[in-house]
Amino acid sequence: MTALRDRFGDEAVAFALRLLLIAAVGVALAVFTEGFLSAANILNVLRQASLIFLLASGLTLVLLAGGFDLSVASNLTLAACLAAGVMQATGSPTFGALTALGCSTVAGIANGLAVTLLRLPPFLATYGTLWILQGLAFQYMGGNEIYGFPAGFRQLGTGFLWGVPVPVYLMAMVLVLGTLLTRKLNIGYEIYAIGANPVAARLSGIPVRRRQLLVYTLSGLMAGVAALVYLARVNSADSGIGEPLLLPVIAAILIGGTSLFGGVGSLLGTVAGAIILSLVINGMNLLNVRSTWQPLVVGAVLLVAVLADLASRGRRERIG
Amino acid sequence: MPPSANAAAHPTASAQPLLELRGVSKTFPGVRALDDVSMQIFPGEVHMLLGENGAGKSSLIKVLYGAYSADSGEIVCEGRPVEIREPADARRLGIAVIFQEFSLVxxxxxxxxxxxxxxxxxxxxxxxxxxxxxxxxxxxxxxxxxxxxxxxxxxxLGIAQQQMVEIAKALSQDARILVMDEPTASISDREADALFRVIGRLRAAGVAIVYISHRMKEVFALGDRITVLRDGRRVASMGARETTPDALIGMMVGRTVGTVYERQRFPAVGDVALEVRRLTTGTGVKGVDLVVRSGEIVGLSGLVGAGRTEVARAVFGADPVTGGEVRIFGEHVRGGPERAARHGVGLIPENRKQEGLALLRSVRDNLLAASLWRLFPSGWFRAPVARRKAKEMIDALRIATPDADRRVRMLSGGNQQKIVIGKWLAAGCRLFIFDEPTRGIDVGAKSEVFALMEALMEKGAAVLLISSELTEIVHVCDRAYVMREGRIAGELPRDELSEQKILRLAMHGESKAEPA
Structure with a gap:
């Protein structure tokens, strides 16, 4: 038990709850629907989850450090549009990719500087950049759409490797690297400490601002990664490409048990949250539930997850 | 025009008090904030309220204002018993309070x-x-x-102007009793003069003024009568002419609550650990000089607001230094708490829960917060090492916790304080700055904190101890600096350390403005 706790920290119980939820939804869908248990469908759910996770991973780090990044989705939009434009102009996926990653990382650094140097509240700073990045995307696209990318590039979003969608490998990779960062490096420990109490962290000699800058930068970078995968999957870019992702991404993070107030949560939790969200949406599609019902169900799942966390935490503390 | 002359024309016992407290008590868990306090306030008098930090002045104001309601005792307004249950009741009776923090929009x-x-x-x-x-x-x-x-x-508006507007506001609400909490604490001499003239005019108009001050000159220049509190009890009330500054200080000292820890050992004093020269900050430190050597515990005393915490924060790099310099073990250190911590300085801050701990994190996480760079210089966190180190600290400090995974919030104040100390012990600190380390912890834990402090010092650490408890400074320190209004008012070697001498330095001296 101690070893388990050491590996997963305080989130062990929370994660177990999520596994239970995934199992419950999975069993329910297997019983009540026809197509759920097919390999193709399950892989599709995972592919969907990995797209959400890639964008949510950076934001999860920002939340763990007690910040917020509302600009992730519009950062994705601009990166995707620019990458599409560059690929159209040069025919080179490499240039496209570099453009997306570079642009999104710069936007992330700008967020980080707004929070650390200008000392703007994170919510405000990134809400401002949300509009600015979206505005730049509007300017660049001028209402047009760019579509049709090289087949090699499209593999990133639609391809399979040994029968598993490529984005799922990316999800696994980001999860491993991110968990290494948060669990195996001093930096990760410091990110949690800052999220739990930034004043005490500073007065313990932790370089608070450098760590904050880092998480916003990573959040920008991950928006670029997600932009590429998304672009490759939908094969077309317009200035509205990212907007519908913002709320699902936040939902996945919250369902995954990461706190909006910093210091509590994990990337593993966000993976679970993304899978639960994708399962629920997939299940509703299979059950032919009208799409107008989906937000309602997602909201209910989110509240159940958060309440379950509160209940389990409360019980543990009362026992202790 | 000043006030002090008409003490003679002043209400005698035969006049009816405007407000009278009879045997008022107020108890909080573990603290007797007010213990059977009686006091009379007459129209047209300036009534000075004196006492050390924690003597009960604030509690008394809060009872008058309706922020607390008394557990027992009686409040009588113009011969009629009244109840002050909330601020609205106080306002109806004509009681207004001008706090140090103003409430203007x-x-x-x-x-x-x-x-x-x-x-x-x-x-x-x-x-x-x-x-x-x-x-x-x-x-x-x-x-x-x-x-x-x-x-x-x-x-x-400037601070003094805001204060005047607060007074005007109180008067517009027909206030007959004006309570002022250290009104000259943050205004200039000239502004204080203006304030004293206004007070003189109000008194002439029959308003009663209850005035809290730590400045002896004000007390005698302005006050008609004086009440001294100590440990929540009224020590005495008297006319201002019937007493002297030294007599008042004698009444204020000699607190009996809390422990008196007796210093056990006095090892040989080593090299200079901290040297502060002409330190000035934007937070109100004005040219402070002080030296702390390894193997000694140096007190930094003074009244609340004298600038002690500000000195500590500046030394630690938490607030910017605008003038002068800080040398730590001979080195000029700049660049925030991060740099100070790596040079072996640890700050045990005054507000443990806000500034010292992450309450939702575990004992282990908190214990290691300041020493990651030292334990894992490569940047790779190793859980087994972390676990061992935390265990070592828990044992060394005898922190009462079932295990290292317990959230710090679940522990007692004393154990929480040990964790903050342990954080710096783990980081290998050699200069410890304790800011009010015994606040909010029980008597036994207080002794443990001091024993720990001595143990650190014996191993060659230097300690700077900030405390508002005069007894702590007197019994624990090798010597002490006393601060007043952002400056060092004096330094007392061990053989001259006494509560009287500290208070005299903290309160006496050039006051703002001679209310002439």
């Missing part, structure tokens, strides 16, 4: 602030009669001989 103008919530209205439309509101406000200010433009926003 920054984006409203002076007139709007004075009449906030009770603006004069036109008869028919019920709309705010702005012309009349400003005229009334001007009249109230004129009564205080102030000619402020009533359209000035509160945010554009």
């Amino acid at each position: 920054p984006f409203l103008d002076i007139a709007q602030n004075i009449y906030l919530g009770r603006e004069p209205r036109r008869a028919l439309t019920r709309l705010v009669d702005r012309a009349r509101m400003h005229a009334d406000a001007r009249e109230k200010l004129a009564a205080l001989e102030l000619d402020y433009d009533t359209r000035t926003l509160a945010s554009d």
Whole structure:
């Protein structure tokens, strides 16, 4: 038990709850629907989850450090549009990719500087950049759409490797690297400490601002990664490409048990949250539930997850 | 014009008090804030309230204002027993309090602030009669001989002006008893003069003024009568002419609550650990010099607000230094707490829960917060090492916790404080700055904290101890600096350390303004 706790920290119980939820939804869908248990469908759910996770991973780090990044989705939009434009102009996926990653990382650094140097509240700073990045995307696209990318590039979003969608490998990779960062490096420990109490962290000699800058930068970078995968999957870019992702991404993070107030949560939790969200949406599609019902169900799942966390935490503390 | 002359024309026992407290007590878990306090306040007198930090002055004000209700005892207003259960009751009785933190709304103008919530209205439309509101406000200010433009926003007023507006506001609510909590604490001498003239005028008009001050000169220049509190009890009330500064200090000292830890060992003093020269900050430290050597515990005493915490924060790099220098083990250190921590300085801050700990994190996480760079210089966190180190600290400090995974929030104040200390012990600190380390912890834990402090010192650490408890400074320190108004008022070697001498340095000296 101690070893388990050491590996997963305080989130062990929370994660177990999520596994239970995934199992419950999975069993329910297997019983009540026809197509759920097919390999193709399950892989599709995972592919969907990995797209959400890639964008949510950076934001999860920002939340763990007690910040917020509302600009992730519009950062994705601009990166995707620019990458599409560059690929159209040069025919080179490499240039496209570099453009997306570079642009999104710069936007992330700008967020980080707004929070650390200008000392703007994170919510405000990134809400401002949300509009600015979206505005730049509007300017660049001028209402047009760019579509049709090289087949090699499209593999990133639609391809399979040994029968598993490529984005799922990316999800696994980001999860491993991110968990290494948060669990195996001093930096990760410091990110949690800052999220739990930034004043005490500073007065313990932790370089608070450098760590904050880092998480916003990573959040920008991950928006670029997600932009590429998304672009490759939908094969077309317009200035509205990212907007519908913002709320699902936040939902996945919250369902995954990461706190909006910093210091509590994990990337593993966000993976679970993304899978639960994708399962629920997939299940509703299979059950032919009208799409107008989906937000309602997602909201209910989110509240159940958060309440379950509160209940389990409360019980543990009362026992202790 | 000043006040002090008409003490003779002053209410005698035969006059009826405007307000009287009879045997008022107020208890909080573990603390007797007020213990059977009786006090009479007469119209047209300036009644000085004196006492050390924690003597019960604030509690008394809060009872008068209705922020606390007394557990027992009686409050009598003009011969009639009254109940003050909430601030509205106090206002109805004509009691107004001017706190050190003002309550003006920054984006409203002076007139709007004075009449906030009770603006004069036109008869028919019920709309705010702005012309009349400003005229009334001007009249109230004129009564205080102030000619402020009533359209000035509160945010554009200086501190002294805000204070005057607060007074005008109180008077516009027909206040007959004006309670002022250290009104000269943050204003200039000239502004203090103006304030004293206003106080003189109010007194002449029959307003009773309860005035808390730590400045002896003010106490004697302004006060008609003086009440001294200690440990929540009234020590004495007397006419200002019947006593002397030294007699008052004698009444204030000698607190009996809390432990008196007796220092056990005095090892040989080593090299200079901390040297502060002409230290000046934007937070109110004005040219402080001090030296702490390895193997000694140096006290930094003074009243709340004298600038002690500000010195500690500046030394630790938490606030910017605007002048002078800080040398730590001979090295000039700049660049924030991060740098200070790596040079072996640890700050045990005054507000443990806000500044010292992450309450939701585990004992282990908190214990290691300051030493990651030292335990894992490569940047790779190793859980087994972390676990071992935390265990070592828990054992060494005898932290009472079932295991290292327990959230810090679940522990007692004393154990929480040990964790903050342990954090710096794990980081290998050699200069410890303790800011009010015994606040909010029980008697046994206090002794443990001091024993720990001594153990650290014996191993060659240097300790700077900030405490408002004079007994702690006197019994624990090798020597002590006393601060007053951002400056060092004096230094006392061990053989001269006494509560009297500390208080005299903390309170005496050049006051603001001679209310001449």
